[in-house]
Amino acid sequence: MSEQYFATGQCLCGNVKYTISSAPIRMGQCHCDHCRRLSGTGHSSNAFFVKDAVHIEGETSRYDSTADTGTIITRYFCPNCGSRLFGTSSANTNIISVTAGTLDDSSWFKPNAIVYNKRKPAWDFMDENVPVFEDMLPAQVQK
Template identity: 40%
Template sequence: MTKPYTGGCACGAIRYSVVGEPMFSNHCQCRDCQRESGTGHGSYATFPRAGVTVTGKAKTWDMTGDSGNVKTRAFCPECGVAVYMTFKAMPDIFTIRAASLDEPTRYKPQAVTYAVRAYDWDPLDSGLTKFERMPPG
């Protein structure tokens, strides 16, 4: 068994531990992720919710994605760092921000989503599979 993925916000008020390997890891270039990250993409690893433990109280805000589904973004109310996302339509998954990992080098992106919204000034690994929007389920 591999060691858990651990991480949290910058000040340590929110911490998580995840048992198991990511189901999917991606760079997302949708406009919502661009705005939240302050750059051209967000980087995420998605896990089964069953293996996740979170300590600390996150502040959350809901937004509706292109699919019409609500995603809840969670951030630290103390330092403001975005840490994770959950999805009302998929309550069994938990998505962490790759940069929130204690060991960010464990993050291995598999694909780029919403490549249709890419900017020339934010080039990503050309070897990654690119999807114009979200990949088929």
Template identity: 30%
Template sequence: MNAKCQCGQLSAALTGASTTVIACHCSACQRRTGSPFGVLAYYPSESVEITGTATRYERSTLTGGIFETFFCPVCGSTVYARAWKNPALIGIAVGAICDPSYPAPMWSVWEEGKHDWVEIPAPGGHFPQGRT
């Protein structure tokens, strides 16, 4: 399975299954995606092979950590992300995988920022704030 940006310059080859899929409704993810939420599928870093050039953006989290997003410098698409609290995992933007049969999120977090019309089926749980 592969994830890639709009222009195809930045891609991630994925082997194996993701460990979890999370829909996040925080304001940073809304602004990062230009959508009411962001969805990342987390894979062990050894299961991800990145090719192409990425621009890195780093922001502080509310819990004092760092969250990094990596996007294509040509077309601007976010392809992957990393949270310092889970350094062994890489979050892949589910939209970059572009597979309508990809599994739905297992968790829905920071739901106090969720738009009223959004419904996320999350069998693992719904959390008003981040998952601990």
């Protein structure tokens, strides 16, 4: 009997693979300085899941940085090919973000919010129907 997953994905070289057992609790795009530098483009696109729903196979490396809110953001990447795969936050240790570009099929991905819009480059065009926040989501929206 084969197991069904909500989603699967991997890094560029295939050394790190993951399966996700349930739908995301939130999806978004971020234009903060860290996400722009991390992605090498105008934003980062992420789907957020309950951590227990994501099963990771393979070794990852990590990089910690401090957000403007004082929260520690840990980003995980493949030590072989450098693909950025996941992220966690010290503000909510039960949530993990998955970089949408590493999903095997991302056709279901639809951002619920665009954050740090004040940092968005003029050349990075976004869906005008998605709610926009100049900074991070307010706490009541994140839940």
